[in-house]
Amino acid sequence: MYRTTSCNSLRTEHIGQSVTLAGWINSRRDHGGVIFVDLRDREGLTQVVFRPEDFPKLASVLIDHAAEAATTSKGIDLEKAYSDPLMTSGLNIDEREWEKARALRSEDVISVTGRVAPRLQGTENAKIETGEIEIIASELRVLNKADVPPFPLDDPSVNEDLRLQYRYLDLRTAHMQRNIKLRHRVVKATRDYLDEQGFLEIETPVLSNPTPEGARDFLVPSRLNPGTFYALPQAPQQYKQLLQVAGLEKYFQIARCFRDEDLRADRQPEFTQIDVEASFITDVEIQTLIEGLLSRIFKESRGVDIPVPFPRMTYADAMNRYGSDKPDTRFAIELVELTDIFTASTFKVFASVASGGGTIKAINAKGAAALLSKEQLKKWEEWVKTEFGAKGLAYIKWSVGGEWESPIVKFFSDAEKKALAERMGFAEGDVLFFGADAKLEPVCEILGRVRLRCAELLGLLAEKKDQLNFLWVVDFPLLAFSPEDNHWVAVHHPFTRPKAEDVPAMEAGDYGKVRAVAYDVVLNGVELGGGSIRIHERELQAKLFEVLGVNAEEQQIKFGHILKAFSFGAPPHGGIALGLDRLVMLITGASSIREVIAFPKNNRGCDLMTSSPVEVDFKQLREVYIQSTAKKL
RNA sequence: GGGGCCUUAGCUCAAUUGGUUAGAGCGCUACCCUGUCACGGUAGAGGUUGCGGGUUCGAGCCCCGUAGGUCCCGCCA
Structure with a gap:
């Protein structure tokens, strides 16, 4: 057995127990005789003591004296303990274990057996949770030696590219482990909450079709169908709507999404959304659902209660008063x-x-x-x-x-x-x-x-670090004119429903006046997510495509399946997607989503640890009928 | 596609106006040290100043180019 418990589990009540711990050497303090090692695992730190004397005997002496001290409710009498005959009478020294301990270095992986003992009076360490006790080691197994790390693990000022190159070391730090654990808590709270609300977690394809609207797609060539391509989804948008047509009624997914655009501190080429869609639901009902979800997430991840409902602000107000569609109202x-x-x-x-x-x-x-x-x-x-x-x-x-x-x-x-x-x-x-x-x-x-x-x-904002200003921005315009493309484009996406009272304006061709039943949830000036009530009528959807400059033939090729689906009794439906990475970034207080993603890409979309992306053989390209036009250096 | 900033030892940084053999702290190696917890002490190793070119008697420093990193605009919900 490698271990019987974790490095953050032992307290004074465990004194006397024999335990085995496993983990990494966080630090080592060699005093020539006694050697201290802070052993680290995922849960925390425990100090292990190696002494050149007979460890088990020492431990039993200290424990006996501690037990005695407990009955008299006085501290342990050290002088008495050290003058105990067992401590002074020519102990059997096991130098082999001690010599092994001497050779330990940072990040070596060990398993160590010993007894839980109280720390000597005055040597308790309030900085760590196990600081009242220590392990008097009797057996040491070195499971794996470690090279000297290329950077100090606990130094936050180290260059990020170095951290990313050795991400598996960077992730060992308390800071990163906290972020990754917190991310798990957020995802867990999301699953629990949405499950309780009757939502089903349903996976949708990662290999899907390119979309003409929105961001640039990542393409995947199809070997079995020469000359054709899948695209990685920018969002599971059409699938989640088709699940509504399918009568699943309440869907969610922790969905990986892909967009081939330039990166930012809060933008990765692949990112994760909490994707939600439901039938027979109004915009306000979705907003209420999401307020409940975010309350649950903040409660379970940060222990704070956030006030609901969130304030509502129209897009027009947000722009006029704050000059942004995601105003920071702090x-x-x-x-x-x-x-x-x-x-x-x-x-x-x-x-x-x-x-x-x-x-x-x-x-x-x-x-x-x-x-x-x-x-x-x-x-x-x-x-x-x-x-x-x-x-x-x-x-x-x-x-x-x-x-x-x-x-x-x-x-x-x-x-x-x-x-x-x-x-x-x-x-x-x-x-x-x-x-x-x-x-x-x-x-x-x-x-x-x-x-x-x-x-x-x-x-x-300096003194407002803990303030959480949530708000809904509503009544977004449905369409915006793109001078570049010389036609109208969807502000949200082409499946967004126009407000009923603005449909006449749309039919009259006054597209700039048409507002959408769309809403964004904003936290402290960061867009956490957005959604809309969708179009569920075939004719209205076709009309909107027309406005967007997609002619009947193109509609059939690119959106035939969804238009056809709408003709078979599509229920009214709508949904939302929240950016999980950004959400966790805000909860942890990180300044970049890279801090909350285990293996992120850098500014140029490269994974510095694996050197991804890489060139591939001509043979591999030929199999998928691809020829690169990139110029060789 | 465009702009700003950055690149000196394993890490974080310094190096006066362009001037001697490029320094410090941490880390590392060896030795000493029996109660530390960022242990302490002594000694030591470690540099093509990102790369290429130019100006100069002389370049880490000035100029041009290039590569990498990062932040932002465009792009992207």
Whole structure:
């Protein structure tokens, strides 16, 4: 037997027991005579002591004295224990075990047998849970020696690429084990909760079809059908809807999804969704279900109660007030409408925007004046220009005891200044940032970015680490015009249901006005997931494809199966998908989803541990009828 | 596809204005040490400064290119 218990199970009540532990050498302290080893397994640490004397005898002496101490409710009398005849009378020294212990190094794997003993008075270690006891070793088995690790395992400042290259070592750290365990708790809570709610966990194919909408697909060539390809699913979207047509009614899956797009700190080419779909359900019912799920997840993973129901905010409000469809509402800065103030302004840039149906908005970064020099404001302007294609970033800085500093304020009339200051709550120490454009969206989006950067600058989130601001963003537009493709595209996906009251607008061709029965759940400015009520009528679905520029023939080829399915009595249905990786990232407080994925890919989609992806033989390519066009170096 | 930042010992970093033999801490190796827990002490090993080119009497430092890493924009729900 390798072990009888874990390295985080022994306490004072186990004193006297003979145990065997197995694990890794976390650290070793060799005092020449006595040798201490912190033995580590998944559960924790236990100190093991190797002494050059006869270990079992020593242990029994200490235990006897501890037992005696317990009856007198005084601490163990060390002097007495050490003067015990057994301790001083020429013990049989087993040097072999001790010599083995001397040769132990970090990360060696051992199994050790000994007796649980109390630590000597004053040598207890409050930092570890087993710090009251130690193991007096009598037998040591070295199961495997370890090379010197390429980096210190407990050092959080080590380069991530090195950690990823040796991920199996990185995963040994308490930090990573905590994240992986917590992820398990989240998945377990999800399965338990949805099972209790009557949902069935159903697997869907990983080899499926390319989808014309949305992200780029990962392709898989079919050997048995030369020249044809599967695609890895971006989401199990069609299958989960077809399961509703199939009458399974309530489906969920912890689903792996694949998207061949560029990576980010919160984006991997393969990621996991908590995928949910149900029949005969309304949008509010799905939202309530998900509120219950998230409550359960946060309760079981972090022990916190989150208030439900979550606030609702329309997409229009979110954009207008926060400049984002996933607003971080933990801090108060909001976008303020100023268009009406400047319709007749002497400042031509604003006047032409305001009178021409455009939008002028601003945000007030309270107290930012002291933190932003003229040079820094220049840099911010440069930043919005290069990163978001803004024309500029107008500002007014009002230092405490100073004047308004701004390249534009000299063009404002006194009335405009007064109205502006009043509406913005502009005070000494503040900085205003303006956005003005013929179109609403870029004004909101750019100020939304500036808003986030202001929060960062002002440290508004520093003391709000534990705050959890959930909210639903609802009433998304169904369609958006893509100038690149020169046609309308689905904002969510093409199966999303238009709001009943907006169907006339759709039929009238006023596509920009049509809202969807779609909803996103947002936590602290991060989109956790989104879903919608779907179209279940064949005609409406066909109509929507038409709007999206998919003609009848294409519809038949790409979506014939789902259109046909809808003609056989599809129930009203809808669902949602939550990003599991992001959710666990937020729960653990990690800054990247790589911290909550056992074997993630780096920025370029490479697995540094396995060197994946790799080149393959010509022969292997030939079998699947593929020829690479990549240029050899 | 584009932009920012980074790359010096196994790890984390330093190296003044371009100037001697590129240093420190940790880790590693050996020895000493019987109560430590980030043990302590003594000694030692360890470097093509990512790579290629250029400027210069002289380059870790300046210039050009390139590779890798990371964050962001585009892209992606």
